[in-house]
Amino acid sequence: MEPAIRHLIYVTRDVNAQLSAQFNARGWDVEVAASARDARRAVRSDAAAGGLLDLSSRFDSHEIVALEPCLTRPNVGWVAATAPGQMQESTLRRLVRDYCYDYITMPYEAPRIVDSVGHAYGMVVLGASDEDETSARSGEGEMVGSCEAMRALFRTIRKVALTDAPVFVSGESGTGKELTAVEIHERSLRRAAPFVAINCGAIPPHLVQSELFGYERGAFTGANQRKIGRIEAAHGGTLFLDEIGDLPLESQASLLRFLQEGRIERLGGHESIDVDVRVISATHIDMHRAMAEGRFRADLYHRLCVLQIEEPPLRARGKDIELLARHMLERFRKDGTRRLRGFSADAIAALHNYAWPGNVRELINRVRRAIVMSEGRQITAHDLELADYVEIAPISLAQAREAAERQAIEVALLHHRGRFGDAAQELGISRVTLYRLLSSHGMRDIHVPPGDPRMLS
Ligand SMILES: Nc1ncnc2c1ncn2[C@@H]1O[C@H](COP(=O)(O)OP(=O)(O)OP(=O)(O)O)[C@@H](O)[C@H]1O
Structure with a gap:
């Protein structure tokens, strides 16, 4: 839940007292950072905060470079305030594009800035609750x-x-x-x-x-x-x-x-x-x-x-595929240079459509590579090298039935550790029918040892 008092990190060389007062009036506690050093100190806590980066107050290029590590912190929602024409400068443009939720050009109205920083802060809090959910349901010890x-x-x-x-x-x-x-x-x-x-x-x-x-x-x-x-x-x-x-x-x-x-x-x-x-x-x-x-x-x-x-294969773990991907992004995000905000919708679709022959090891490798290679704010299906899996080809009803039948058999056999009698009972079919279905789905070799007399029936 959003705390009553929100923390604002206001990075500026030239404090706008009226703007600060507006923030105070809207329940913000304002911490001013007049240099990159102060800003680094201010972002040290892991608590969620809003950030106002006042580029119009003319930081020199040294200070701008030194500010970048503060902007990569995932717990601060940044908004930039810029002077007209500043977005022509490629360094500033890149900083704003990569790290800020919004930017506002002078002359600005104080309420507009306070609203914008409020939204940026809200986005950070939304992201944090996703992470909390991830860790709360993360599983056992190291296992997610x-x-x-x-x-x-x-x-x-x-x-x-x-x-x-x-x-x-x-x-x-x-x-x-x-x-x-x-x-x-x-x-x-x-x-x-x-x-x-x-x-x-x-x-x-x-x-x-x-x-x-x-x-x-x-x-x-x-x-x-x-x-x-x-x-x-x-x-x-x-x-x-x-x-x-x-x-x-x-x-x-x-x-x-x-x-x-x-x-x-x-x-x-x-x-x-x-x-x-x-x-x-x-x-x-x-x-x-x-x-x-x-x-x-x-x-x-x-x-x-x-x-x-x-051990269940990754493709049979449903939502856990996403859970694992987010967990690995958190674990390895420091390998990347950009502040990544999760996975895009097409990446999530691809994570579910892909069959994961290399299971969790492959998922870790793909996410790690994507963290380094990604050029946007979110990891996309392309970054995961899974662009071909975003859309599944439309399937006929017969194909859909066949896929569902196959998956139900896999899950039942997994559930009963390969015990055919129990799996058949759970599926509401006879053993003979189960063997026949295994054959027709080409699953016989995976689940039935060669020479097994059961296959003769
Ligand atoms: N549920 C999980 N949660 C988090 N990490 C996992 C999970 N399962 C596997 N991993 C990670 O995936 C990688 C592969 O796991 P592991 O080496 O245990 O697999 P394996 O089945 O023993 O592989 P192999 O058959 O190739 O020896 C490791 O980095 C491991 O930490």
Whole structure:
């Protein structure tokens, strides 16, 4: 809500006493800044304020340059007062265009200026309440989200954090699997101990064993000193095994042994060492297929997958796409040089129309690039490189039905973690019909492992 007294930062070399009195009479508390230095001090607070930049009082070019950082503050709504002809100067024109809500040329009427600054202030307050809403609904720890799928995920994280059982996180690349693992660790009794992450897909296969288990001095040529492996380094804490599907078969056997016995042996060592870690693993590949093709041991999978978490893809998160985009704009806005005021309507439309194959990681990258490249006051679809997604091509009723059917199936399967019987029941259809629909929508490969007898029915 708007406070009773509003704060005005009046940047001028030549205070207009009558104008100040008008502001006071309309409930403004006026702070005069006679130099860029005073202005910097005045804008330091994060509270919303109105700003009157009196360019007609002839600041020299040095002062103008020094004023620019004050104008970029998002919590001040600036209005410029200019002398006739001043807008011919390109520097002033740019400052007014980029940072001010309005400008008024002399001779002016005091009430007109007070009204204009009032509107600028109102716009700032409107923006701030958007941000409040964003942070109030921001989710869990570092994780932003408020849609039903994310709320369900946060509930699961809280439950899972209370136990020590292995957790398996599946989901497309960039959906937040590692962030989920961190969140589980942070909410668990292990939070004071290390969280150690290892990307099994990024380590050359012949080095995986030594990375995981460590080695003793002289274990192999080049082993000049003892090295503690990642499992041992996580003692007392949580071990996050990312891209577990890429773990070579040899290491799968060693990892299974460790999970069964709770002990490791460093390479070239004879001592068996007790290690207490909670294992969280993740992958974006289809583990059922990997097992069917003999690339992943089923016994290890079942050990790792005591508790399962499915990370929803960004395209299934509805309004959260916008929430995340705004959150990332706030987080990275200092990378840009302009004072950006959110996203344009075409950007919002594109955010929803685009399918986000790279999920949250891609969204972060697009927003960061747009912050730097944007030339206007708002981030547009073009800045996000999503200009082609502003308008969706008109679709026929049949196509609309098909898209809705597909989305309902995705959501039901996500909701029931891939349990076909439950998903079919929620959708009010038989299992057989669900399998048939999966086939007809080309979703069979994503949701049903090859060779699954269910597909034969
Ligand atoms: N809900 C979220 N809120 C805020 N940031 C998120 C969210 N989900 C993911 N991120 C951010 O998105 C980026 C990708 O997330 P993360 O690395 O956890 O994904 P991943 O699923 O593990 O990816 P990969 O499969 O490629 O390893 C990170 O910068 C992460 O902080």
